[in-house]
Amino acid sequence: xxxxxxxxxxxxxAAAIVLxxxxxxxxxxxxxxxxxxxxxxxxxxxxxHAGDATLSIRRSGDQYxxxxxxxxxxxxxxxxxxxxxxxxxxxxxxxPLRYEKLTHEKDYYARxxxxxxxxxxxxxxxxxxFRRSGNTTVDLSAKCQAYDMLSVFYMLRNLDFASMAKxxxxxxxIFSGKEKEYLTIRxxxxxxxxxxxxSKRQAFHITFKFTQEAGKKSSDDLDAWLSTDAERIPLLxxxxxxxxxxxxxxxx
Numbered sequence: 258x259x260x261x262x263x264x265x266x267x268x269x270x271a272a273a274i275v276l277x278x279x280x281x282x283x284x285x286x287x288x289x290x291x292x293x294x295x296x297x298x299x300x301x302x303x304x305x306h307a308g309d310a311t312l313s314i315r316r317s318g319d320q321y322x323x324x325x326x327x328x329x330x331x332x333x334x335x336x337x338x339x340x341x342x343x344x345x346x347x348x349x350x351x352x353p354l355r356y357e358k359l360t361h362e363k364d365y366y367a368r369x370x371x372x373x374x375x376x377x378x379x380x381x382x383x384x385x386x387f388r389r390s391g392n393t394t395v396d397l398s399a400k401c402q403a404y405d406m407l408s409v410f411y412m413l414r415n416l417d418f419a420s421m422a423k424x425x426x427x428x429x430x431i432f433s434g435k436e437k438e439y440l441t442i443r444x445x446x447x448x449x450x451x452x453x454x455x456s457k458r459q460a461f462h463i464t465f466k467f468t469q470e471a472g473k474k475s476s477d478d479l480d481a482w483l484s485t486d487a488e489r490i491p492l493l494x495x496x497x498x499x500x501x502x503x504x505x506x507x508x509x
Contacts, residue, residue, distance in 0.1 A: 286316070287321065289314065290313065292509060293312075294312070295309055296503065297506065298498070299503070307333045308333060309327065310326065310327035312410070313325075314411065322347075323344070323410075324345075326341070327342075339361070339363075341359065341362070342357075342358070343407045344357040345405060352373075352402060352404075353373050354372075356369075356370070356382075357371075368386075368387040369386050369387070369434045371385075378400065379401075380402055381396065382403070382432045384435055386435060397436075397437050399430040404431055409429070418485070422444070423445065424443065425444050426443040439469075440466070442464065444462075444463055446461075446462060450462075450493050453506035458484060459485045460482035460483055463483065464480050465478060479496045481495075492507045
């Protein structure tokens, strides 16, 4: 498997979760919430529970504080240990104010910090990358509301999927580290999805495509299923590996 697969999936877990704003939003607020996930790899006929992730949010005054943590299980630690964390501070409308990614994958350590600012519909961010070899700063900008890999999750869950046309595609901007990425989402309709415990849930099926400014793909495509109830919980994510695939199940 790719050595950075789990780290990318932690970001995808948050990003698997975005649409542009032409759709009507539903009013939603949070006091606190915690969601737990199991990350399962498939090689041929073998399925292996390789990692766990926890996504949480709490409200403090007029701001939200969200965090996504992930780690490999003990058997996978012997191959390639991962301890990754994403943190985000958002305003009451879930627009990001501050985003931080802490990466610890085997012998690799990194920290990315994004500070957001706004001028009407224009989004800017100062991205500082902390590395053992030295620190660098990059200025990012977009002529629209841009998100990070965590805030997009909460924006999505406020959208009214019932008004979406099946097959419709939308694109939004993600600031990730030193780069600006484009995330294109296509709504595939309502399906029944099989969960880790064998139960079935009704869900909205969405596909995700990440590209750079020049149109080059920056990662493999993903499929995601979100619950059709009022919580809009991401129930399952599926992506391909060079050999096999990886699934990320919500186990609450």
